[in-house]
Every structure is written in C-alpha cells, then in structure tokens.
Amino acid sequence: MRAAEPSDLLTDSIRASGLKVTVPRLAVLRALDQAPHSTAERLFTAVRAELPGTSLQAVYGVLAAFTGAGIARKIEPAGSPALFERRVGDNHHHIVCTRCSAVHDVDCAVGEAPCLRPADASGFAVHTAEVTYWGLCPGCQAAMASSSSPLSALIPPTNKGAR
Amino acid sequence: MRAAEPSDLLTDSIRASGLKVTVPRLAVLRALDQAPHSTAERLFTAVRAELPGTSLQAVYGVLAAFTGAGIARKIEPAGSPALFERRVGDNHHHIVCTRCSAVHDVDCAVGEAPCLRPADASGFAVHTAEVTYWGLCPGCQAAMASSSSPLSALIPPTNKGAR
DNA sequence: CACCGTGTTTTGATTGATTCAAAACAACTG
DNA sequence: CAGTTGTTTTGAATCAATCAAAACACGGTG
Numbered sequence: 001m002r003a004a005e006p007s008d009l010l011t012d013s014i015r016a017s018g019l020k021v022t023v024p025r026l027a028v029l030r031a032l033d034q035a036p037h038s039t040a041e042r043l044f045t046a047v048r049a050e051l052p053g054t055s056l057q058a059v060y061g062v063l064a065a066f067t068g069a070g071i072a073r074k075i076e077p078a079g080s081p082a083l084f085e086r087r088v089g090d091n092h093h094h095i096v097c098t099r100c101s102a103v104h105d106v107d108c109a110v111g112e113a114p115c116l117r118p119a120d121a122s123g124f125a126v127h128t129a130e131v132t133y134w135g136l137c138p139g140c141q142a143a144m145a146s147s148s149s150p151l152s153a154l155i156p157p158t159n160k161g162a163r
Numbered sequence: 164m165r166a167a168e169p170s171d172l173l174t175d176s177i178r179a180s181g182l183k184v185t186v187p188r189l190a191v192l193r194a195l196d197q198a199p200h201s202t203a204e205r206l207f208t209a210v211r212a213e214l215p216g217t218s219l220q221a222v223y224g225v226l227a228a229f230t231g232a233g234i235a236r237k238i239e240p241a242g243s244p245a246l247f248e249r250r251v252g253d254n255h256h257h258i259v260c261t262r263c264s265a266v267h268d269v270d271c272a273v274g275e276a277p278c279l280r281p282a283d284a285s286g287f288a289v290h291t292a293e294v295t296y297w298g299l300c301p302g303c304q305a306a307m308a309s310s311s312s313p314l315s316a317l318i319p320p321t322n323k324g325a326r
Numbered sequence: 327c328a329c330c331g332t333g334t335t336t337t338g339a340t341t342g343a344t345t346c347a348a349a350a351c352a353a354c355t356g
Numbered sequence: 357c358a359g360t361t362g363t364t365t366t367g368a369a370t371c372a373a374t375c376a377a378a379a380c381a382c383g384g385t386g
Contacts, residue, residue: 020382022334040373058335060373065334075321076241078293081372095287106281116279118269118296124258126298128319130241133281135289156291158238183353185363203343221364223344228363244343 017069027051028062029086032072036085037094037103043084077103077132079157095133099140099153106133134158180232190214191225192249195235199248200257200266206247240266240295242320254278258296262303262316269296297321 010029014021024047031046032038038046044059063084066072073088077096083103093106108131116129134156136144144153173192177184187210194209195201201209207222226247229235236251240259246266256269271278271294279292297319299307307316 020333022382024335041371053336055336057337057374061335073321074241076239078237078239093281095281095284095289097287098290104285104287106285107283116294116296118256118258120270121258121296121298122267122269123301124260124267124296124298125304126258126296127261127317128297128321130295130297130319130321131279132293132295133279133284133287133289134291134293135284135287138286141288154290156293158236158291158293183362185353187364216365218365220345220366224364 013071017066017071019065019069019071023051024054024058025062025065027054028059029066029071032066032084032086036087036105037075037083039081039083041081075103077157091128093131093133095135096156097137097140098134098156099136099144102137102139104137106131176234180229180234182228182232182234186214187217187221188225188228190217191222192229192234195229195247195249199250199268200238200246202244202246204244238266240320254291256294256296258298259319260300260303261297261319262299262307265300265302267300269294 010026010033011021014025014029019025027047027050028043031043035042035046040056040059040063043063044054044056047054047059063072063074067074067084070088072084072086074082074084075094076082077094080096080101085105087105091108093108095104095106096102116131118124118126118129136154140153173189173196174184177188177192182188190210190213191206194206198205198209203219203222203226206226207217207219210217210222226235226237230237230247233251234249236248237245238248238257239245240257243259243264248268250268254271256271258267258269259265279294281287281289281292299317303316
C-alpha cells in the first residue's frame, strides 16, 4: 500500500480540470502553492530553480491555461503586475499593503458573488464585485511608528502619481 | 460686467491645488471634464485636436501632477490601461462592462472611506476600500440577448486567461 | 509498447503602456 | 521685466505581457 505523494494532489488537480499534466505545469502549480500572490516573473524564478530549462513564456502559458481552466486566479492590483493564486471558487478579496505591497486574502462577508450590490448600477447587470483593501501590514505599521517614514506610503496607487 | 467663462473654473481648480496654470494643463483638464474615465492616450488625442504641439509625455506629466495634487484620480481596472477622472474627494466606486469596457461611477453606500471593513484584516490597518463591479452595460445586455454572443463576455479579467 | 495526433513548450520577436533624463521653454515672484 | 522654479518637449528606455512558428511531449490507439 502506497501513501499518496504530495505531487499526486497537484497532478490530480491539473488532470481534474481537463488539462494535460506536464512537468512545467506541475512545477508552476507547486510554486503557486508555496508562494500565493506571486507574479509570473516570481513563479518563473521559483520554477527555474528546479527546472532550469523552463522559459518565461511557458510560465505565462501555464498560468493562462490554469486561469482558463479555473484552477488558478489572476488578480491585478493597481500599480502591480498581475498576481496569481490557487484559491478559486470562493469569492474572497484582498488587502494590499501600501508600503511594502504585501498581499493577504480577506474572506468575503457574504460568501457568494456578488457579495455587494451597488446602490445605483445605472442599468448595468452586475455579476461580480471585486474588493481591494489598502492599508498597512503589521510590519509596516511598526516601521511607520518608529521611524519617520514618508506619508506617501499611506496612499494607494489610485491616488498616487506625483512626480 | 463680465460673466465667468467656463475656462475660469478650470483655471481656478488648477491654481487652487497649488499648481501652475499652463495651456496643456487647461486642455487636459477640459478633456477630462468632457470625457471622464479616459486613458492617457485618449486624452492625448482630445488635447491634440486643439493644441497640436502637445506631446503624450506632457499628458502623462499633467496627469501625474493632477493626481498628486488631488484634482484628478487614477483608476486601474484589471485588463485596462489606467483611466482618469476629475471626481475626487468622495469615495465612489466603478462598474465596468465585461463586454465593451464602458465605465460608470457608482456612489459609495456609506460615503466615507473605508466604506467597507474586512471581517478579518489579518492585522492590517485598513485605510481605503476600493470596489470594482463587473457586469454588462444596458447596451451589451441587449446585444447578448438578441445575438448569440460568446459567454466569455461575461467573465471579468480576474478570471480570464484561456488561450 | 511503439506510434500518432493534439496540444504544449521553446525560441525569437513584437506590442502596449508607462517611465526616465536632459535640454528648451514658460509661468509666477519680486 | 528679469530671474528662478517648475513644466514641456524630445528622444530613448523599461517593464509586463502577448504573438507566431517550429520543436517537442503527453496520452490515447493499434
């Protein structure tokens, strides 16, 4: 009797989504599991460590296949390259640190999309509501308190832009 | 007795924010007023019509000055280049059409930032909550109903990515 | 277990959006 | 109205992502 190896879970996840199981896909999925909210570039670096021949384009291709198949999700916070995460199927949101760009998951209060309804949607048929919280992570709160850090660290990209 | 000309309002708005009043800035602000939720490129085209010598970089520079001074806001919906709007100071949100990318304002239910609080912020100090609604604008609802349009038009960029 | 077809990955190049830097120029101050 | 500061132009570079064709690998079939 053989115990299920960790990689089998990843393999199953890919196969269950209807995609072919390939070595680069397993590597990207493992990297995504170990470092959620990663950029394609970051995943590329991680994958390269164990699979040196892998190209950046392959990572983009794998991620496109994953998001298309529904086993990964792409998020695009303002001022950041796209980030990817395995957690899908629930309608959770994200909180981003305005100082260090750390990202954490935030559960949706309601649990189903759309978890919010606009007061006046001007005739739009709303399907999903995406929420991004901006603030300071615990580490950066401490750093701001002790040293005199620039207040610009408190401003989300939505309001930045000064030269 | 001379009536206040429209351009005076724009001039005042720029001067009141502490910025120098220049011809390109007036042109960009007027374009922004006439076409909210415009990209830098779009504003550049509009500005060029009345001020042919203007460069794209000037528009980027003006927009950076405006957002830095707080008289314009930059929004970055997933899958779209940055959009700009004059409406600032209130914490309103946006609804984006997943089919034609039309953008409309949506008033914030509460009126002050943050208009939402995450259930568990994992120790983050939340300053603002940004909400993007995704759905179909009235025109695209009609188009989807009459013709057999691809269902992919219903999927926000957050979940797209299939090749 | 070798072969075949479809789909994936590599290789190489290109695009789109934005930013950087230095020189020419224009707005407000005194 | 001259000087100083800040803005715009000009020209180039960067970053993120995408496109296309050829080489290759997965997984089904004989």
